Amino acid sequence: MKVTVVGASGLIGTRLSEKLRRSGHDVAAASLSLGVDTVTGKGLDVVMAGTEVVVDVTNAASFGDSSAFDFFKASTKNLLAAAAEAGIRHYLALSVVGTPHLVESDYFRAKMVQENLIRASGRPYTILRSTQFYEFINGLIDIGAEGNVFRLPSAFMRPVAAGDVAAFLAELAAGAPSGDVVEIGGPEQFGIDEIARIYLAANEDERQVITDQSTSYFGVELTDDALIPGAGARMARQTLSDWLNQSMGE
Template sequence: MKIVVAGASGLIGTQLAADLRRSGHDVAAASLSLGVDTVTGKGLAAAMTGAEVVVDVTNAASFGDSSALAFFKASTKNLLAAAAEAGVRHYLALSVAGTPRLVESDYFRAKAVQENLILASNRPYTILRSTQFYEYINGVIDIGVEGNLFRLPPASMRPVAAREVAAFLAELAIGNPFGNIIEIGGPEQFGIDEIARIYLAANEDQRQVITDPSTSYFGVELSGDVLLPGVGARMASQTLSDWLYKSMAA
């Protein structure tokens, strides 16, 4: 089966393409560094030729301004149009858990637009919303950095290993479209402040973490369980401590 991976040079895309190739599939790796520009459409038609499935794991370069909206609008419209032209049977996209509840943020508003474009396209689709990756914990912690300390909210999240998200996407790609939004999260629940303390201790970083519910998360003041996946989400298996141990050993 030919499967197009859009965003194939990123954290998820690299692992996903490798997983699919190991399973014997013909993978067309599409990314800007490989000559395919989803924003302008350059190279998309050639990449889509003969494809049955498209997996959209593209991401905007910036989280903090309106450029994310411009990226996702253009990229998603071009990918959907190229998929329709090629007669692709399954459009699979990666999104973020909590997106509809975080639209005060420029980035999450852009992700909501991406999701809505897919829903309105009449293409057979699956959208997978994932919780935050372990690999990006340092970026989450940095939202609250203030000199020699971190001021972070206690809002709960269930971080997950990128490799398990990629493996689930590979599983979904070879199956039938769900025509729905599904979710994946990690096996453990932590407050963001708690995750920071664990991560900093593991890295022998002595900086202090102060719990502050008013600290915003990429422009959104968090409340309740907005970052958690809902009932019925796929629960991954790798724990934070296991991931930290293996990443440090590597």
């Protein structure tokens, strides 16, 4: 089966492409660095030819302004048009847990537009919403950086390893389109402030974390459960402590 991975050079895309190849699939890798520009459409017709499944794991370069909206709108429209031309049987896209509740944020409003375009396209699809990756904890806690302290809310999250997300995407790509949203989250629940303390301690960083509910999450004030997946979500395997031990050993 030919699978086109769009965003193949990124954190998830590299892992997903490797897993698909190991399973015997013919993987076409598409990314800006490989000459495929989803915003302009350059190279899409070539890379999509003969494709049965498309997996969109692209991401916007910026989280904090309208550029994310422009990116996801143009990119998704071009990908869906190319998918229709190629006659693909499954359009699979990666999104974020909590997106419908976070649309006051420019970034999450852009993700909601992406999801809505996919739903309205008439293509057979699956949307996988994931919780935040362990690999992005450093960037996550930086939202509360203030001098030598971090001011962070105690809203809950269930962070997940990028490898576990890639493995689930590979499983979904090999299956039938659900025509719906599915979710994945990590095996443990933490407050954002709590995970920051764990991460900083593991990195021997002595800066303090102050619990502050007024700190916004990419422009949104969080409720306690805004970032928590639903009851039917896939539970990933790798724990935070296992990931920290692994990442520090690399």
